[in-house]
Amino acid sequence: MDIATLLLAGIAKGSLYALAALALVLIYKTQDVVNFAFGEIFMFGAFSGYISLKILTLPYWLSFVLAVVTIGFFGALIERVAFRRVAHMPHLTLAMVTVGLSFAMKGAARIPFGSDIYTFPPIFPDEPIRMAGVVVAPQGLATIVVAVAVTGAFFLFFRRSSLGKQMRATQQNMTGARLVGVNVNKVFSVTWALSAAVGAVAGVLAAPSVLVYPDMGVTFLLKGFAAAVLGGLDSVPGAIVGGFLVGIIEMLVGGLVSTAFQDVSAFFIIMLVLFLKPDGLFGVRAMSRV
Amino acid sequence: MRDPVPPAWRRYAEPVFLFALLFVPLLTDKYTQYVCNLVLVYALVGIGLNLLLGYAGQFAFAHAAFMGIGAYSAALLTTRLGVPFWISLPAAGAIAMIIGAIAVLPALRMKRVYLALATIAFAELVTWGLVHWKAVTLGTDGVDLKAPYFFGWRIGSDNTKYFVLLAVAAIMYLFAKRILQSKIGRAFVAIRENEIVAQCNGIDVARTKTIAFALSAFYAGIGGALFALTLGFIVPDGFGLGQIALHFSIVVIGGLASLPGSLIGAVLVTILPEALRGLQGVQELVYGLTLMLFILFMPSGIAGLLRKYGLLPREILAAPGWREQAAERRHAGASAKAAE
Numbered sequence: 001m002d003i004a005t006l007l008l009a010g011i012a013k014g015s016l017y018a019l020a021a022l023a024l025v026l027i028y029k030t031q032d033v034v035n036f037a038f039g040e041i042f043m044f045g046a047f048s049g050y051i052s053l054k055i056l057t058l059p060y061w062l063s064f065v066l067a068v069v070t071i072g073f074f075g076a077l078i079e080r081v082a083f084r085r086v087a088h089m090p091h092l093t094l095a096m097v098t099v100g101l102s103f104a105m106k107g108a109a110r111i112p113f114g115s116d117i118y119t120f121p122p123i124f125p126d127e128p129i130r131m132a133g134v135v136v137a138p139q140g141l142a143t144i145v146v147a148v149a150v151t152g153a154f155f156l157f158f159r160r161s162s163l164g165k166q167m168r169a170t171q172q173n174m175t176g177a178r179l180v181g182v183n184v185n186k187v188f189s190v191t192w193a194l195s196a197a198v199g200a201v202a203g204v205l206a207a208p209s210v211l212v213y214p215d216m217g218v219t220f221l222l223k224g225f226a227a228a229v230l231g232g233l234d235s236v237p238g239a240i241v242g243g244f245l246v247g248i249i250e251m252l253v254g255g256l257v258s259t260a261f262q263d264v265s266a267f268f269i270i271m272l273v274l275f276l277k278p279d280g281l282f283g284v285r286a287m288s289r290v
Numbered sequence: 291m292r293d294p295v296p297p298a299w300r301r302y303a304e305p306v307f308l309f310a311l312l313f314v315p316l317l318t319d320k321y322t323q324y325v326c327n328l329v330l331v332y333a334l335v336g337i338g339l340n341l342l343l344g345y346a347g348q349f350a351f352a353h354a355a356f357m358g359i360g361a362y363s364a365a366l367l368t369t370r371l372g373v374p375f376w377i378s379l380p381a382a383g384a385i386a387m388i389i390g391a392i393a394v395l396p397a398l399r400m401k402r403v404y405l406a407l408a409t410i411a412f413a414e415l416v417t418w419g420l421v422h423w424k425a426v427t428l429g430t431d432g433v434d435l436k437a438p439y440f441f442g443w444r445i446g447s448d449n450t451k452y453f454v455l456l457a458v459a460a461i462m463y464l465f466a467k468r469i470l471q472s473k474i475g476r477a478f479v480a481i482r483e484n485e486i487v488a489q490c491n492g493i494d495v496a497r498t499k500t501i502a503f504a505l506s507a508f509y510a511g512i513g514g515a516l517f518a519l520t521l522g523f524i525v526p527d528g529f530g531l532g533q534i535a536l537h538f539s540i541v542v543i544g545g546l547a548s549l550p551g552s553l554i555g556a557v558l559v560t561i562l563p564e565a566l567r568g569l570q571g572v573q574e575l576v577y578g579l580t581l582m583l584f585i586l587f588m589p590s591g592i593a594g595l596l597r598k599y600g601l602l603p604r605e606i607l608a609a610p611g612w613r614e615q616a617a618e619r620r621h622a623g624a625s626a627k628a629a630e
Contacts (some may be wrong), residue, residue, distance in 0.1 A: 002418040034403050084587060093351050095406065096542065096585045103535050104578025110571030182604050214571075216530060222414060233403060264418050267411035274408050 006255040007248060009080075012140030019202040019230065020224025021239035023153065023195040029171040031190045033094040036223065037078075040215025041196050044210045045071045045203025047109055049120055060123065068200045074236045075196025076189045084188065092184030095172060096177035102217075109214040120207035143205045149241055150201060158236075163190060176240020211218050220262065223250075226266035230273050232280025241281065308460055323448040327520045329560045330455040331513055336540035337466050338509025338551035343538075344547035345470065346502035347365060347482025351411040355416035357506040358529030360386045365433040365524055375438035375445070379458070379515050387504045388509025394503040398496045413534070420526035432525035435518045445519065455516055462512065466549060469505070474569025478502055479547075488575050532574075533580070535561075539577050542584050545593025550602055554592050593612045 009114040020038065027035045035041075048070050052063035055059050082101065086093050124138040162250040170187045202220075210216055227246045231238025246266055254262030273280060310510045314326055339353045361380040367378035391413055397405050408612045420427050427433070438445060445451050470477050480488035489495050518524050536559055542557020559577075584591060596602040 029319060034406065080580060080587065081491070091342075091403075092347065092587065094583055095349055095403075096538065097582055099535075099582030100578045100585065102578065104582065105576045107571045109579060110574060115570070147572070167450030200352070222410060225410070229407055260422055264415060267415050269419075270407055270411040271396070271415075274404055 002134075005136070006251045008134060008136050009140060010248035010251030012137070012143050012247070014146045014227075015242075016202050016206050016220075017241025017246045018224045018240045019147055019150065019198050019205075019285040020220060021156065021200070021227035021243045022236065023198040024224050024228045025231075025233060025239040026195045026198070027235055028190055028212050028228070029236075030167065030188065031083070031094065033091060033098065034052060034225075034233075034273075035195070036095060036098040036221070037102035037105060037217075038195075039197060039221030040102045040109075040205040040219075041071060041075065041199040042206075042220050043076065043109060043113050043212075043214060043217040044105060044214065045200030046120065046207040047113070047203075048200070049130040049204040049207060050120055053120075054118075056099035060121075064204050067204050068197050071200035072193040072197035073205075075199075076193040076198075079189050079192035083192070084185065087188070105216075113214060115214060118212040139205075139208055144203065146205060150198065154236070162169060163187075167191060170285050184251045214240055222270075226269045228280075229270050232282040235282035236282065238280055238282030300455050304473070308456075311456055312453075315389070315452055323452060323565050324520070327410075327448060327452055327455055327562065330452075330558050331356055331516045331520055332536070332540055333553045333556035334459050334462055334516065335510055335513035335537060336544065336556045337463065337549060338506045338513060339537045340541050340544075340547065340549070340552045341466060341469075341478070341509065342502050342506035344545075344551075345475065346478040346499065347497065348468065348502060349406050350397075350417075350503075351406060351531075352390075352413050353506065353510050354529045354531070354533035356390055356510035357429040357517065357533065358390055358416060358420060358526070359507075359515035360511030361524050361529070362427055362433065363511070363512075364515030364557055365435040365518045366426065368438045369433060369435060370593045375519070378438075379512065382515035383508045383512040386514065387433030387508040388508025390510075391500055391504040397503075398499055399600070410606065413531075417526050417530050420529070421473055427526070430526060432523055434520075434523055434575055436522055448524040453520060457518065458512065462509065463549065463553075466509075474498070474501060512625045517580055520544040535574070535577055539581055541591075542581055545591030546589070548593035548597075548602075550596075553590050558592075 020042065023041075024038055026037060027033065042279050045067050049063050049067040052058045052066045053060060058066070078101065081096070083095055086097060087276075112116070122137075122139040123142045128135050129141070158168055166177065166182045167187050167190065168184055170184055174184055177187075205219065210220070223246060227242035228239050229242070230245055232239070232243030246269060249269065250262055250265050253265040260275075315323060315324075318326060335353070335357055340346050342350060342353070350628065355585055363385045364375070364378045364382035367381060368375055373381070390612040398406050420430055423429075436446075445454055446625075470478070477493045480493055481495055482490065485495055488498075514529075517617045540552060540555035542555075544553070544557055546550025564574050564575065566576065588595065593602055597604060
């Protein structure tokens with residue numbers, strides 16, 4: 001395979017990782033916790049897409065929208081039921097709740113669907129496009145377009161809308177935001193809803209290539225982590241750049257070195273980045289107040 | 291507070307309990323004995339994770355990986371190199387401990403989230419290594435560990451295995467108890483509560499964390515070796531994220547920062563999947579929900595509940611005999627005053 005094809009495939013994969021990193025960073029910035037259940041939210045997104053498309057036989061675009069909206073509401077529900085009451089507790093408690101949630105969700109998917117692997121059709125019929133010697137799958141192009149659109153929408157939302165500004169205020173200083181009249185609880189709900197919705201977008205987009213099964217989330221979660229860590233856990237632009245970098249590195253390693261190393265390249269990235277530059281490429285150096 | 295258990299009984303509780311455990315094989319058939327063996331293995335593994343998570347407060351995902359390293363070291367040393375089991379058992383613990391101490395070096399600079407992420411990556415690398423390093427680990431074919439010899443005794447039946455497991459578990463339990471009552475144990479709790487305050491009080495945080503990791507990896511390694519002995523057959527898949535779910539459940543349900551808690555947790559968490567055998571989805575759902583419910587509503591676990599009703603003593607992290615010494619000092623002070 002030539003480099004340009006590999007690069008383009010890497011960018012397509014990377015845009016999925018960028019979405020995952022974006023979803024993780026959103027929650028980390030507001031609640032200071034890493035959402036270990038994100039892989040399962042992604043899996044739920046793919047499964048709800050599968051249910052509406054294959055079982056209810058709805059049109060593709062409607063299944064996509066339904067999956068995103070349902071999982072978004074589900075995210076808000078998780079925050080309300082499980083998270084709000086422990087939001088002030090130590091980090092360990094919060095992280096443990098998401099770990100428990102991740103196992104429970106995996107079980108909830110395995111009970112009706114078993115451990116079977118389900119196929120999911122791509123958005124366009126999968127005839128690779130050739131442009132000037134570069135081969136690219138239409139699904140890859142669609143993924144890049146959707147991911148860029150979602151990211152752009154987020155930047156506008158944070159810069160322009162009142163709710164976006166309230167969210168940024170809460171991320172910077174929760175007590176301060178509350179003092180100037182920001183409804184912090186609403187911000188938490190919206191954060192979880194948005195993060196889960198982004199997860200569902202990634203889930204439906206990734207479903208044709210990674211296939212749909214209850215364990216599909218774990219590797220995706222780790223790739224998202226790698227991307228978020230590379231960019232710095234508290235930086236949204238960092239997460240996006242990190243996502244693309246992880247995707248590209250992974251494809252280059254797979255194409256030029258060995259496919260056996262493709263799956264673990266992300267873990268090497270995590271360990272290397274944490275060792276050399278623990279705050280990532282765009283992160284702010286952590287300070288602890290005594 | 292009222293004390294429903296007389297203190298004199300309490301002193302003999304542990305030896306009596308241990309003595310009673312010697313007679314368990316009289317009451318069991320082959321299958322229940324196997325489950326009891328598994329309980330002992332998980333008690334050890336749970337104590338190891340509790341040292342790290344419950345006492346030292348370090349959130350890490352590498353425990354299942356260390357268990358895997360221990361299991362593979364013991365099984366491979368015994369079957370492929372012919373090392374007797376009584377050597378390969380401590381060797382497995384030592385290998386896990388050394389890898390743990392080395393792996394934690396880069397993690398010493400990290401805090402909280404980053405530590406968790408790095409240990410997930412480490413755990414995935416270990417399982418990947420177990421699958422792909424076929425020349426040594428035999429890959430996904432797994433390793434057989436059939437009836438090794440222990441000082442010339444063949445440990446084949448589940449009953450014989452039980453006595454080996456019980457002896458090792460009892461020694462390791464007492465060892466953990468002593469460590470926690472030492473200066474190191476108190477340093478663990480200090481860095482859990484506040485690293486900066488601990489540092490201001492002259493505790494070497496990096497050194498304490500390294501000890502906590504190495505110690506917890508040692509327990510996981512020994513636990514893993516005994517796990518291999520109990521099952522007789524191991525595959526890389528057994529040491530993935532599903533395994534760490536069990537470990538977290540044991541520690542959280544039993545009670546964070548409680549040694550008897552880890553025993554209680556091991557009993558509950560080992561029996562539950564045997565009851566739900568074959569229903570992997572239900573198992574995961576039950577574990578996940580129980581973990582969440584305990585963290586949300588009963589964060590000190592079952593041990594915390596028992597402590598509340600005085601059925602378990604409060605664990606005091608001071609050297610044994612400190613009460614007597616303190617009483618003596620008070621007494622000496624009082625008589626000195628009386629003399630004036």
